[in-house]
Amino acid sequence: MAKQIIIEVEECMGCGTCSELCPDVFGFNEDEEKAFVKKPDAVDEDCVEEAISSCPAECISIE
Ligand code: SF4
Structure with missing residues (x-):
């Protein structure tokens, strides 16, 4: 499967960065x-x- 960008939405602090x-x-x-x-x-x-x-919650990843 191709790589995808994922956000763990529950972890997102809503900073908008x-x-x-x-x-x-x-x-x-x-x-x-x-x-x-x-x-x-x-x-x-x-x-x-x-x-x-730069994400303060470290909730963006590539999987
Ligand atoms: S940088 Fe991280 S914490 Fe901030 S809005 Fe984006 S995903 Fe959410």
Whole structure:
């Protein structure tokens, strides 16, 4: 199976960092204050690594 970007939504603190750094790949649900993945197959985009290392909850991963 192809690699995919995953967010452990229960762990998300709602800081919005991932969607700021990488708006094409991550979205932000204002109502739930949780991030979501817009483009799960965008594993090669540079900003994805940046978002993973910047996430304070360490809840973004590639599987
Ligand atoms: S950076 Fe992490 S904690 Fe912040 S909104 Fe994105 S997934 Fe949630």
